[in-house]
Amino acid sequence: MKLKAYAKINLTLDITGRREDGYHTLDTVMHSVSVWDEVEIKRINKPGIRLFCNREYLPVDTKNTAFRAAQYFFERCGITGQGLSIHIRKYIPSRAGMGGGSADAAAVLHGLNQMFRAGLPLEALVELGAKVGADVPFCVVGGACRCQGIGEQVEKVPLLPECWLVLCKPPAGMSTPRAYALIDQFPLSRARATEKMVSLLAGGDLRRIGEGVANRFDETMKLQQVREIKRVMQAAGAFGASMTGSGSAVFGLFPTEEAARACMQQLEGKGRLYLARPLDRGWDYAPEK
Known part of the structure; x- marks a missing residue:
């Protein structure tokens, strides 16, 4: 299964506070845009998750958001002994603020939900995304959203007009x-x-x-x-x-x-x-x- 994982921009970004655990709270409007990574997921015979990426400097283990997204999905659905390969072709630039890693993780969650016919509702995928990273819940929902807290509070807002x-x-x-x-x-x-x-x-x-x-x-x-x-x-x-x-x-x-x-x-x-x-x-x- 091949998926497009779309980048995001922040139309606004307010910093509203800092929690005792060190995380900052935000109030931001994010919007999906047509720049994307390609994520391919396949079942394989050998148990475990194997991740491959066309950018050699990016991690391919639990430090990778897409890898962790697959782990959390399997844990949530009680899937054990499954083999999975994830191939990521990166086009979204790194260290850009465009949410490339978060988009990859969100695409993996949606893809696995379809592949394994798990039937998890969007709210459940958002919860899994929040465990992976702050921007993942938005990328799971997509479009235009107001995101608050540490990114886990996602509310749809009107899309940008034609532009x-x-x-x-x-x-x-x-x-x-x-x-x-x-x-x-x-x-x-x-x-x-x-x-x-x-x-x-x-x-x-x-x-x-x-x-x-x-x-x-x-x-x-x-x-x-x-x-x-x-x-x-x-x-x-x-x-x-x-x-x-x-x-x-x-x-x-x-x-x-x-x-x-x-x-x-x-x-x-x-x-x-x-x-x-x-x-x-x-x-x-x-x-x-």
Whole structure:
């Protein structure tokens, strides 16, 4: 079974607190976009989970989110002695804030639920996803959602209106733990962009939505390459531009494909570029080749 695991962007990201266990609480609007990894899952005769990936530097054991997702699924369903191979072809950039690992895990959960005819409801898959990582519950649900707590509270919100997105991943990157360590040096933001964004999405005005994008990491990290990409996007007519997640990928919202492609030409040499559309789901079946 081949699956597409779709990336995400954060239209807004507020940091609302820090729990005693060290985890930060968030209030964010995430949206699925048409950049994806390909995940292939197969039953094999030899018991155990075997994971393969086209990026040699990524772990292929319990440190991998897709591996853990399969483990939790088998435990939840009482499946023992089963052999499974997971092949991941990565196209979503790493250390980008685009949720690549989380998307892979979510696709595995959906795929195994179908493959083993387990019949787990979406709520159960969200619970399993929360055990794997903070962004996995959103990727399980997909589309556009407001996510709170440490990511486990997921609520559907209106989708972006018809538009095009340019995504640029600059060479500079930062690990999520390092990003949170930096943000702890600043007081919590009083601005609450997420509540406003939910209302803006309901209104459906792309220009106003673009004006409402905001990211607390973007405000505090102040990466020079991110600043420059945002400047180019805004000069090229983006209705809004912001870093996604804890970075370092930047997205811009454009009303037309022509405007988006013109922006991409101006961003040549500043990072890996992607042209994308907003999606209503976090995964899909990939055509067999």
